[in-house]
Amino acid sequence: MPRFRFLLSSRIYNELSLIKEFMKIGLQQALSYRFDITLQIIYVLFQVAFILIFTRVVSVKLGKFSELTYFEYLASGYIFHNLLFLPRGGLLAFIRSRSFPMLFISPHRLSILILGFNSFRILWSLFIISIMFTVFTIIGGLNIPVLSLQFFVLMLVSFITAIALDLFASGFRLATKSRHDPLNLFIDLSSQLLSGLYFPVEYLPTPLKEISLIHPERYILTCARMLLTKTAFTGIYWQVISTTSLVSLIFLIIGYLVFKWGLKISLSLGTIDHY
């Protein structure tokens, strides 16, 4: 990085080198838990093996995605489910960490600190997803057009949704010190049932189908499946993704407001450092 220093302002250079330092610390800490890391990789490989075997022995009605095999349906959903859920908790982990009060008063922007704190975690999540992706592609023959604008936009929307949900959780946590928040609890609990991860939502009973309309993962998974069909390259895809983006944006605004409220409350109550 020093080679390119002349291209950057001193503030940006300092922030980038801070993120690098955070990453180094994160790596050292992760390596100190070698057994945990090994277990996580084994766990992911077991899950991947389960999906590969399970999707070959069952037949499922896939409704409007009938042109897909069940493996394609489940594997694509699984990748995006993890993409949405693995980075989640980054901000919450930052808020709950022992370092939070001191980092909060350090001379850097909160966004840079959050990014730095989670830099290793983000890389690790991407590594885990890439393991899944590679195995699904090589062994299962999954073909997601990763080098397309559609895929990139969907990734972006997934990340925005993850950040929005995290902001909400962190704000709620800061204000109330509660271990759970209603929004994330609803999304986590209903994720398997209402998001269409294992089966299409159109086969849900009517009241549940209505509730699933507010589940952000539903829209992301629909877009992910569309990527595997020809519809991804038509106007319908952009219609669905604009709905998804709108839902994510609403969640982001709500999440941001809740986070600001939580921070204000914890600063006035003196509970910013409370567990």
Added chain:
Amino acid sequence: MILIWVRNMKEVIKASNLTKYYPLLPKRFFDLSTLKYYVNSKYCNGIVALYNVSFSVEEGEICCIIGPNGAGKTTLCKIAAGLLEPTSGYLKILGYDSVKEHSKIAKDIFVIFADYIGAWDLFQYRISVYDNLKFISKLWNVPSDVFEYRLNKILKEINLGGKLKEWYQRLSRGHKQIVWIIAAYIINPKVLILDEPTVHLSPLMRNKFYDIITELTEHNKTTILITSHNIDNIKICDKVILLNKRVLFKGTIQDLQALNRALLKDAAEFSRGDVIAKISISTK
């Protein structure tokens, strides 16, 4: 000459009518009265931690705030650090509000909450002390060469005995506190806020700590605010404030001794007795 000297004195820390109320704890599950705080954070009907506290500290001064447990010392430090909003009044550091304008002064302040070491900590447990110090210095934008120079300089005074390459987790509580003081020395801030800085230190280390503090003020004009219930700490201070929710006394150590000559007959009694309680009664 005196006039010029007075004009050159720069007020670095200034507290004015600082008041802080903490909310009452909910008494039962449906205790709606405590919810008022979530609507109006300035709601004043709780536990008083600070009441109308006003004082100032000039550049390069060491100010010691002494008080019994629950006097509001840590609350004051948290407000100074930007971790807690006062209910009313303000605390300004280098001319900026310590909470509302914290981002403008964050690079110039370093805070050590010795009692909180372990509970919340900037140091990572499973990382070596050296790597932790390097990370913290980066966080406060200290260049690498300055970091190495100041670390080597301080290690000549404080012997860590090979603990530098150890995991922070493996350090004793006293050593953890020393490492924090080393971090403060490396960062070399304009304002240093120390909450109970000598609480886990041995007498020998306490003297080393006093040397470091004195060096920081003499060479770098660092303004230091120390809070403690240990009356020994006032011997290095230029200014003493006795606090028990409100300011009971402020002045130099000589003023304190002169004011309470009857109570503080000699140094032995001074360090032994329940001076604060007595002064509290005498000033009422």
